Amino acid sequence: MEVTNRYIVTKHHIEGTPQESDFELKTGALSLSVEPGKKDVIVKNLYLSIDPYQLNRMKRKSSSQETKDFAGAITPSQAIDAYGVGRVVASGNPDFKKDDLVAGLLSWGEYSTIKEGGLLNKVDNMGFPISYHAGILAFSGLTAYAGFFNVCKPKKGEKVFVSAASGSVGNLVGQYAKLFGCYVVGCAGSQKKVDLLKEKLGFDEAFNYKEETDLKSTLKRYFPDGIDIYFDNVGAKMLDAAIENMNTFGRVAVCGVIAEYTDKGKRAAPNMVDVVYKRITIQGFLAADHMKDYKDFISNTTEYIQSGKLQVLEDISDGVESIPSGFVGLFRGDNIGKRMVKVGED
Amino acid sequence: MEVTNRYIVTKHHIEGTPQESDFELKTGALSLSVEPGKKDVIVKNLYLSIDPYQLNRMKRKSSSQETKDFAGAITPSQAIDAYGVGRVVASGNPDFKKDDLVAGLLSWGEYSTIKEGGLLNKVDNMGFPISYHAGILAFSGLTAYAGFFNVCKPKKGEKVFVSAASGSVGNLVGQYAKLFGCYVVGCAGSQKKVDLLKEKLGFDEAFNYKEETDLKSTLKRYFPDGIDIYFDNVGAKMLDAAIENMNTFGRVAVCGVIAEYTDKGKRAAPNMVDVVYKRITIQGFLAADHMKDYKDFISNTTEYIQSGKLQVLEDISDGVESIPSGFVGLFRGDNIGKRMVKVGED
Numbered sequence: 001m002e003v004t005n006r007y008i009v010t011k012h013h014i015e016g017t018p019q020e021s022d023f024e025l026k027t028g029a030l031s032l033s034v035e036p037g038k039k040d041v042i043v044k045n046l047y048l049s050i051d052p053y054q055l056n057r058m059k060r061k062s063s064s065q066e067t068k069d070f071a072g073a074i075t076p077s078q079a080i081d082a083y084g085v086g087r088v089v090a091s092g093n094p095d096f097k098k099d100d101l102v103a104g105l106l107s108w109g110e111y112s113t114i115k116e117g118g119l120l121n122k123v124d125n126m127g128f129p130i131s132y133h134a135g136i137l138a139f140s141g142l143t144a145y146a147g148f149f150n151v152c153k154p155k156k157g158e159k160v161f162v163s164a165a166s167g168s169v170g171n172l173v174g175q176y177a178k179l180f181g182c183y184v185v186g187c188a189g190s191q192k193k194v195d196l197l198k199e200k201l202g203f204d205e206a207f208n209y210k211e212e213t214d215l216k217s218t219l220k221r222y223f224p225d226g227i228d229i230y231f232d233n234v235g236a237k238m239l240d241a242a243i244e245n246m247n248t249f250g251r252v253a254v255c256g257v258i259a260e261y262t263d264k265g266k267r268a269a270p271n272m273v274d275v276v277y278k279r280i281t282i283q284g285f286l287a288a289d290h291m292k293d294y295k296d297f298i299s300n301t302t303e304y305i306q307s308g309k310l311q312v313l314e315d316i317s318d319g320v321e322s323i324p325s326g327f328v329g330l331f332r333g334d335n336i337g338k339r340m341v342k343v344g345e346d
Numbered sequence: 347m348e349v350t351n352r353y354i355v356t357k358h359h360i361e362g363t364p365q366e367s368d369f370e371l372k373t374g375a376l377s378l379s380v381e382p383g384k385k386d387v388i389v390k391n392l393y394l395s396i397d398p399y400q401l402n403r404m405k406r407k408s409s410s411q412e413t414k415d416f417a418g419a420i421t422p423s424q425a426i427d428a429y430g431v432g433r434v435v436a437s438g439n440p441d442f443k444k445d446d447l448v449a450g451l452l453s454w455g456e457y458s459t460i461k462e463g464g465l466l467n468k469v470d471n472m473g474f475p476i477s478y479h480a481g482i483l484a485f486s487g488l489t490a491y492a493g494f495f496n497v498c499k500p501k502k503g504e505k506v507f508v509s510a511a512s513g514s515v516g517n518l519v520g521q522y523a524k525l526f527g528c529y530v531v532g533c534a535g536s537q538k539k540v541d542l543l544k545e546k547l548g549f550d551e552a553f554n555y556k557e558e559t560d561l562k563s564t565l566k567r568y569f570p571d572g573i574d575i576y577f578d579n580v581g582a583k584m585l586d587a588a589i590e591n592m593n594t595f596g597r598v599a600v601c602g603v604i605a606e607y608t609d610k611g612k613r614a615a616p617n618m619v620d621v622v623y624k625r626i627t628i629q630g631f632l633a634a635d636h637m638k639d640y641k642d643f644i645s646n647t648t649e650y651i652q653s654g655k656l657q658v659l660e661d662i663s664d665g666v667e668s669i670p671s672g673f674v675g676l677f678r679g680d681n682i683g684k685r686m687v688k689v690g691e692d
Contacts, residue, residue, distance in 0.1 A: 056619060235618040257618040269615040272581040272603040275630035282628040284621035
């Protein structure tokens with residue numbers, strides 16, 4: 001059997017802020033059977049993750065080694081791999097059979113072909129909405145969990161600041177931190193998001209950074225006794241302001257710098273004198289390095305969700321053609337919670 | 347008995363690059379006996395340490411908390427405390443007696459009065475020149491040792507870059523790293539220093555940063571396989587260039603940022619995208635937090651010195667009146683090795 005697979009590609013490398021016109025929808029015939037002897041798995045995609053880091057893969061390869069060990073460059077006109085969840089429609093791999101629910105590195109389209117050795121795992125749904133397996137129970141959740149517990153090494157009662165706090169990772173960091181017993185302040189880019197953080201997610205305080213003119217004073221106001229932990233999703237001036245307000249032995253976990261992805265000129269310039277005298281640690285990390293904590297993460301997180309202690313924020317668009325606008329919107333801060341696209345019915 | 351104590355003070359707060367005219371020599375009568383009931387210790391100073399960090403204490407107090415927990419501000423016209431070694435001339439403290447060799451927080455002058463609770467320890471000379479107890483066997487050495495072993499957490503064979511490599515701390519970091527089995531490249535500000543690093547201290551390579559126009563390319567040339575550890579003494583553009591050339595899981599130890607002390611506008615703006623994707627850790631530290639390793643540091647370092655494996659670089663001026671020029675010269679990179687002043691004969 002053969003189907004028409006619709007998928008999204010970039011037309012060219014993207015250097016600045018992405019536009020919808022940088023993308024196009026392609027169509028190709030796809031046979032839903034695996035050639036004998038091949039171990040491919042063909043998956044009908046259900047939910048796909050839309051993440052800011054993909055922009056770095058769309059840039060022209062620079063001399064910098066920044067993506068060398070993480071995710072390879074995206075080639076214009078070629079399918080774009082992305083984490084997601086789907087159903088197996090055909091498998092030449094004995095580990096997977098038709099109708100298995102699987103999550104892994106799929107692609108921004110209606111179907112994915114996963115070669116032998118590709119990232120793919122069977123999913124135990126545990127009664128959750130399927131989308132959870134592309135978001136909170138996948139890399140967004142693990143990033144928040146491992147970043148907060150392993151990188152920030154919190155102590156109860158510590159003061160935690162989270163930027164992009166209504167985003168896919170930030171909202172979870174704040175919630176984990178509250179559940180752990182920290183004081184948590186988040187910042188976001190609209191009053192609506194601020195209200196959500198305080199009223200629905202239980203943040204102690206939140207503010208709209210777009211309404212603040214002097215971030216250093218703002219943070220001083222929200223943290224009169226200083227910041228112990230800063231979970232940084234944005235970089236640039238917010239990082240500088242946080243360093244200025246940190247306590248001795250403060251820790252900064254950096255898992256993304258969305259303010260710097262679209263503008264190379266917009267860089268953090270933290271006061272290194274503060275970094276020395278306050279013995280601050282700034283640590284970049286990726287969730288993939290913390291797979292040893294995956295089981296802990298899943299067992300704690302599913303329990304928190306089931307008991308209603310952890311709110312799941314999803315922001316799901318519909319149809320493969322919505323991927324470009326969904327992706328572009330991330331850089332305007334359109335999303336509340338985890339941005340995904342639903343590309344197929346189960 | 348009473349003596350005349352000559353000591354150095356600042357005339358006012360110092361904001362930019364320090365000048366000799368910012369200092370003056372003061373003279374005061376000092377009684378060489380301790381009032382009954384007081385636990386003061388009066389010390390005749392022998393060698394005093396001259397360190398760049400003192401400049402931060404001379405600045406007008408800013409809103410930043412940078413020196414809150416470390417060393418208090420220096421008040422103009424008042425004696426300036428500094429680490430050093432000397433002989434007890436009078437003691438009301440039962441832990442010290444006349445003629446004891448002591449090291450601790452003395453002051454930039456010919457005599458020091460150490461109040462009860464002040465930092466002061468008896469010194470076992472171990473046959474070394476007395477000056478070693480104000481330099482290599484004191485905070486300069488401990489900073490290098492703890493910074494390299496505890497903060498950088500080296501593995502044999504790793505590639506280490508040291509800035510200000512002929513300075514008091516940098517030269518020791520490079521030597522410890524070589525002794526440990528790393529590949530070490532240092533940078534310094536003159537050909538004479540570069541020659542010293544390669545010929546006397548055993549660095550694998552060294553370069554004069556003043557002759558380089560593009561530090562990123564320079565580091566790429568010296569580290570074609572990338573940098574694993576950067577021991578940062580300078581901050582600013584050198585830090586940016588090092589981050590750009592770091593390997594995954596690279597570590598940056600920051601114990602000073604001399605390029606930023608004299609010019610607040612001159613800041614490092616490291617590429618945080620690199621920090622994330624390469625999972626780099628940037629950690630500020632102070633030797634005082636690593637006192638638990640003091641014994642290890644002393645036993646290893648004295649053994650290295652005695653066996654001739656570790657070269658001791660001292661840069662000693664003579665007389666209390668030489669302190670201002672010695673201090674000011676640090677910010678021009680005048681010193682080779684540990685800058686100290688000899689203020690008295692033993």
